[in-house]
Amino acid sequence: MTKLPTRFRQVYDQVYKKNNLFGIDQKLKPNPLLSKDKRKNSVAVAGGMLGDEGKGRVTDELTAYFLRNKNHNKVIHYRDNGGANAGHTVEVGEVRIALHQLSSGVLQPGCVVVAGKEMVLHPEDLVLEINHVLKATGKKSLPATLVIDEMAFLCLDTHRAFEAVLKMHSRGSKGATGRGISPAYADVIYRHPLRMRDLVSRNWKKKLEQHYQLYQNWVKGFGYELAEIEVPRLEGGNIKLGTLKQMTTRLERSRQVLKPYVKNVYQLIETHWPKKTPFVFEKAQALGLDRRWGVYPDVTASNCGFDGLLSSTEGLVNPDEIAVKCAVIKATYSSSVGARQLPTAMTGPLAEKIRQDANEYGATTGRPRDIAYLDLPMMSYLFEVGQVDYLAVTHLDISYPDTPIKVCLNYQIDNQVVNYRPDQNFLDQVEPIYFELPGWNGQEAAEAQTIQDLPQQAQQYLAFISQALKTKLLLATTGPKRKQTIRWW
Numbered sequence: 303m304t305k306l307p308t309r310f311r312q313v314y315d316q317v318y319k320k321n322n323l324f325g326i327d328q329k330l331k332p333n334p335l336l337s338k339d340k341r342k343n344s345v346a347v348a349g350g351m352l353g354d355e356g357k358g359r360v361t362d363e364l365t366a367y368f369l370r371n372k373n374h375n376k377v378i379h380y381r382d383n384g385g386a387n388a389g390h391t392v393e394v395g396e397v398r399i400a401l402h403q404l405s406s407g408v409l410q411p412g413c414v415v416v417a418g419k420e421m422v423l424h425p426e427d428l429v430l431e432i433n434h435v436l437k438a439t440g441k442k443s444l445p446a447t448l449v450i451d452e453m454a455f456l457c458l459d460t461h462r463a464f465e466a467v468l469k470m471h472s473r474g475s476k477g478a479t480g481r482g483i484s485p486a487y488a489d490v491i492y493r494h495p496l497r498m499r500d501l502v503s504r505n506w507k508k509k510l511e512q513h514y515q516l517y518q519n520w521v522k523g524f525g526y527e528l529a530e531i532e533v534p535r536l537e538g539g540n541i542k543l544g545t546l547k548q549m550t551t552r553l554e555r556s557r558q559v560l561k562p563y564v565k566n567v568y569q570l571i572e573t574h575w576p577k578k579t580p581f582v583f584e585k586a587q588a589l590g591l592d593r594r595w596g597v598y599p600d601v602t603a604s605n606c607g608f609d610g611l612l613s614s615t616e617g618l619v620n621p622d623e624i625a626v627k628c629a630v631i632k633a634t635y636s637s638s639v640g641a642r643q644l645p646t647a648m649t650g651p652l653a654e655k656i657r658q659d660a661n662e663y664g665a666t667t668g669r670p671r672d673i674a675y676l677d678l679p680m681m682s683y684l685f686e687v688g689q690v691d692y693l694a695v696t697h698l699d700i701s702y703p704d705t706p707i708k709v710c711l712n713y714q715i716d717n718q719v720v721n722y723r724p725d726q727n728f729l730d731q732v733e734p735i736y737f738e739l740p741g742w743n744g745q746e747a748a749e750a751q752t753i754q755d756l757p758q759q760a761q762q763y764l765a766f767i768s769q770a771l772k773t774k775l776l777l778a779t780t781g782p783k784r785k786q787t788i789r790w791w
């Protein structure tokens with residue numbers, strides 16, 4: 303183990319030798335969500351590392367907080383990027399359902415769930431998800447109000463088929479979820495995307511035909527037949543994409559179901575942003591998967607940062623005005639699905655134990671997730687470029703009293719300290735330098751009801767991490783149940 307670099311030594315000495323917790327043992331005062339300097343009642347949440355940090359739990363808690371306040375009769379829960387590549391599981395009574403394109407706000411009456419302009423939506427999967435929610439709640443309509451931006455892009459089976467072909471030809475696509483995300487965004491750059499408004503328009507069949515033809519030609523160029531390519535289904539397994547007629551028939555059904563939800567979201571935001579209506583912005587995926595900041599080439603195609611809200615709302619929402627910009631991380635480790643090779647990858651029995659204890663298997667693909675040590679150089683970079691100011695920490699129960707927590711403090715190349723760079727070739731060369739911090743009894747953390755109930759080592763760890771990342775703590779979760787949540791506001 304290494305000597306502590308100077309910039310961490312002071313914090314370490316304060317926290318671990320003097321038990322100075324930098325205020326994390328107190329609630330935040332004043333409540334930052336009600337900040338007068340920013341747009342009151344607004345909060346944005348992003349994944350702080352490589353996805354699957356538990357953003358759904360955090361946005362759920364925030365939405366419920368606003369809805370409990372009698373001054374508000376609605377909360378706008380706005381998501382603006384990604385599509386069926388995302389995934390989290392929610393519990394409705396005894397039933398567990400996986401949500402991909404819908405955010406968890408869909409289960410809360412009073413919530414207006416917006417699928418925003420820069421999402422790439424797969425209509426058939428979306429309808430299935432809506433049906434799952436209806437079945438689980440036993441209702442004829444969704445608990446929340448769903449609004450789909452008429453300008454949101456379509457992500458169709460053609461995109462999934464093309465991605466399947468690309469996977470055989472390009473290294474960059476290897477880790478992708480196979481949900482067609484990157485080809486759907488590429489259509490936007492090529493300036494021929496299909497949008498939700500096209501799907502619900504009268505001449506949609508003509509537009510679909512042109513689109514199908516284009517993809518058929520492209521795929522033929524690689525030596526494949528579009529109709530024969532297998533594409534994944536939400537329920538698991540694959541189907542052959544089929545002919546234009548078959549694809550049209552499948553889409554016809556979804557189109558009818560989705561039509562009533564397709565609206566002008568610009569007007570909705572224009573009306574509510576200048577008022578006090580609470581807004582919870584949810585960025586899908588994570589800062590470390592963003593096409594600019596992630597481990598290139600295994601990145602997703604969308605903008606996963608708060609800055610994306612400026613473009614998806616066409617300038618109506620300036621991210622600098624949002625009262626709280628919060629990144630979510632897992633407390634003692636991070637996880638990754640895809641083809642990237644992390645310098646801090648953890649192998650051996652501890653990785654397997656964490657995978658089992660925290661159920662680290664993909665909600666979208668079921669793949670076992672890679673487990674890695676906490677990587678401060680990468681996180682510091684992501685938090686800096688992502689303009690993060692608050693921190694939510696999940697899985698505080700994943701710690702073992704006799705196992706120190708290894709944290710990567712620096713990278714080195716030839717004994718020189720280097721920063722994180724968003725590039726796999728570069729990261730292949732770095733040597734992570736670790737330091738060990740004391741672990742705690744995860745079971746004890748799981749039972750904590752208040753900040754003060756947390757084991758002292760957990761409090762110290764939170765103080766150290768939040769100082770190292772120059773953020774303030776907003777929330778921590780100590781287990782999978784909703785009530786296992788500790789709030790700092």
Ligand code: IMP
Nearest residue numbers: 353354387388477478479601602639640
């Ligand atoms: P794509 O988004 O399907 O293009 O996949 C690009 C990369 O992002 C792959 O490494 C995926 O595994 C990863 N990825 C995309 N969405 C998620 C997510 O919600 N959680 C974790 N990884 C994701």
